[in-house]
Amino acid sequence: MRSDSSLPDHLILREFQFPSDFTQVINLWKNAGPGIQLRRSDEKDEIIKKLQRDPDLFLVAEIDQVIIGSVLGGFDGRRGMVYHLAVDDFYRKRGVGSALMNELENRLKQKGCIRSYLLVTRENINAIRFYETSGWELMDLLIYGKDLDQLSSEY
Numbered sequence: 001m002r003s004d005s006s007l008p009d010h011l012i013l014r015e016f017q018f019p020s021d022f023t024q025v026i027n028l029w030k031n032a033g034p035g036i037q038l039r040r041s042d043e044k045d046e047i048i049k050k051l052q053r054d055p056d057l058f059l060v061a062e063i064d065q066v067i068i069g070s071v072l073g074g075f076d077g078r079r080g081m082v083y084h085l086a087v088d089d090f091y092r093k094r095g096v097g098s099a100l101m102n103e104l105e106n107r108l109k110q111k112g113c114i115r116s117y118l119l120v121t122r123e124n125i126n127a128i129r130f131y132e133t134s135g136w137e138l139m140d141l142l143i144y145g146k147d148l149d150q151l152s153s154e155y
């Protein structure tokens with residue numbers, strides 16, 4: 001298990017604040033590589049909608065007022081979901097992703113969530129290794145999606 005001493009200095013984990021964090025978080029996601037694809041759900045109005053429930057599950061990692069990591073969680077009363085875990089390339093492999101996930105998992109547990117899911121694209125080997133070393137198990141299922149307003153395709 002990693003010791004917290006490798007975490008970058010001055011690291012703070014806190015809840016995402018709208019609108020002040022919006023641009024920084026979008027830029028983090030845009031620069032995070034192919035594992036994060038910006039979709040309609042990441043537009044301002046959709047983020048505002050998401051924050052109407054579980055605002056305490058949208059977390060950012062910050063160093064000296066610069067956002068260097070994020071994770072967006074949700075709980076529907078039965079299962080948790082994890083979206084958009086991302087750490088700025090410069091700060092990867094120093095425990096920031098694990099710190100964000102640990103905090104999110106604890107918050108989900110406190111809400112009574114007993115099981116959570118996340119989606120990873122097949123070619124995102126780094127994320128797959130990350131999740132598999134963090135206790136996440138691959139599930140042998142097909143994922144179905146449906147656009148309920150027929151406008152665009154989403155995960």
Ligand SMILES: CC(C)(COP(=O)(O)OP(=O)(O)OC[C@H]1O[C@@H](n2cnc3c(N)ncnc32)[C@H](O)[C@@H]1OP(=O)(O)O)[C@@H](O)C(=O)NCCC(=O)NCCS
Pocket residue numbers: 002032033034035036084085086087088091092093094095096097098099119120121124125126127129130131133
């Ligand atoms: C996945 C991601 C969030 C991991 O963040 P991180 O801060 O680098 O992760 P950590 O430092 O906490 O890593 C914890 C452990 O995961 C594993 N791990 C993380 N990155 C890895 C990599 N590139 N290759 C192999 N194992 C890796 C290691 O076991 C690591 O522990 P170690 O450094 O002691 O070996 C980061 O790589 C990222 O932002 N990727 C791009 C965005 C993305 O694809 N997100 C996932 C969307 S599903």
